[in-house]
Amino acid sequence: MIIITQPVSSPTTPINPVQKFEDFYRFYEDSPGEYKYQEQIKNIDAKGGNSLVFLYEDLLSYDPKLAEMLKKDPERLLDDAVEAFKNTLKFLSGGKLSYEDYFVRISTLDEKSTLGVPIRGLRSKHIDQLVWLKGITIRSSTIRPRLTKATFECLVCGATFEVLQLTSKIKWPSFCTNNRCKAKAKSDFRLITKKSEFIDWQSITIQEVPEDLPAGRIPRSVQAILTHELVDYVKPGDRVKVMGIFRSVLATSMRSNNSTLFKTFIEVNYIDPEDKSEEQIDITKEEKEEILKIAKEPRIQTKIA
Numbered sequence: 001m002i003i004i005t006q007p008v009s010s011p012t013t014p015i016n017p018v019q020k021f022e023d024f025y026r027f028y029e030d031s032p033g034e035y036k037y038q039e040q041i042k043n044i045d046a047k048g049g050n051s052l053v054f055l056y057e058d059l060l061s062y063d064p065k066l067a068e069m070l071k072k073d074p075e076r077l078l079d080d081a082v083e084a085f086k087n088t089l090k091f092l093s094g095g096k097l098s099y100e101d102y103f104v105r106i107s108t109l110d111e112k113s114t115l116g117v118p119i120r121g122l123r124s125k126h127i128d129q130l131v132w133l134k135g136i137t138i139r140s141s142t143i144r145p146r147l148t149k150a151t152f153e154c155l156v157c158g159a160t161f162e163v164l165q166l167t168s169k170i171k172w173p174s175f176c177t178n179n180r181c182k183a184k185a186k187s188d189f190r191l192i193t194k195k196s197e198f199i200d201w202q203s204i205t206i207q208e209v210p211e212d213l214p215a216g217r218i219p220r221s222v223q224a225i226l227t228h229e230l231v232d233y234v235k236p237g238d239r240v241k242v243m244g245i246f247r248s249v250l251a252t253s254m255r256s257n258n259s260t261l262f263k264t265f266i267e268v269n270y271i272d273p274e275d276k277s278e279e280q281i282d283i284t285k286e287e288k289e290e291i292l293k294i295a296k297e298p299r300i301q302t303k304i305a
């Protein structure tokens with residue numbers, strides 16, 4: 001009998017995170033012989049769906065190096081995790097993918113997770129890292145469309161073309177795609193919303209839970225951004241646990257144009273409303289009324305720059 005001892009990846013070659021995530025989905029065993037994520041992905045393939053949720057502690061036990069990379073550089077590694085999810089689905093379905101967008105969401109059941117940060121503990125060192133925090137939703141904005149792919153028309157030559165919108169500030173074309181056309185001023189182009197792509201977008205405010213509050217302190221809060229199917233998932237008064245990327249943007253409202261002050265928010269990857277029965281035990285009637293009062297305040301939501 002031949003026993004294969006050759007490892008798939010050699011330690012001297014650079015890590016390929018997409019392959020590493022594929023290995024994790026295929027070979028992670030909950031208990032011997034129980035391939036937890038392989039089973040989940042088979043289910044998603046059979047029933048249809050575009051979201052996979054995995055526990056951070058599972059990845060940590062299977063591939064600590066990859067888990068650490070995910071914590072430090074979630075923006076890039078989440079893309080890799082999605083690629084690996086799509087590759088695994090394609091493998092199972094014989095090459096077909098039925099959705100345009102796929103999502104990998106990360107959760108944890110570990111109360112002592114290394115990703116956990118209390119809201120008042122969020123600091124500049126956490127920027128662009130994956131964080132796990134809990135609190136009470138005190139405000140939620142209306143759901144708004146956010147532009148992701150803009151189609152512009154050149155008013156000089158009539159050409160239409162797409163510009164990807166990756167940040168919260170709209171990117172206007174600086175030249176025309178028709179290379180014989182000299183158009184470059186902002187007024188030379190028109191945004192065609194009908195031919196552009198939008199996603200659902202919502203901003204919520206999460207406040208520290210009373211039991212996390214040092215005596216006599218005012219509760220701190222953090223803004224969190226929900227997109228796609230995560231919008232409208234929680235309402236003011238709900239206790240939530242959130243996994244997300246701690247982001248910073250230059251505060252445009254600052255008087256000085258040269259401000260180096262940034263404001264921060266959580267770009268949510270996964271949101272878990274806690275058990276409602278727990279909420280009734282932990283929040284008094286007065287606290288609940290206070291939260292609902294704040295939620296009804298007719299103030300305009302602070303916009304992300």
Ligand SMILES: [Zn+2]
Pocket residue numbers: 154155156157158159176177178181182183
């Ligand atoms: Zn043109």
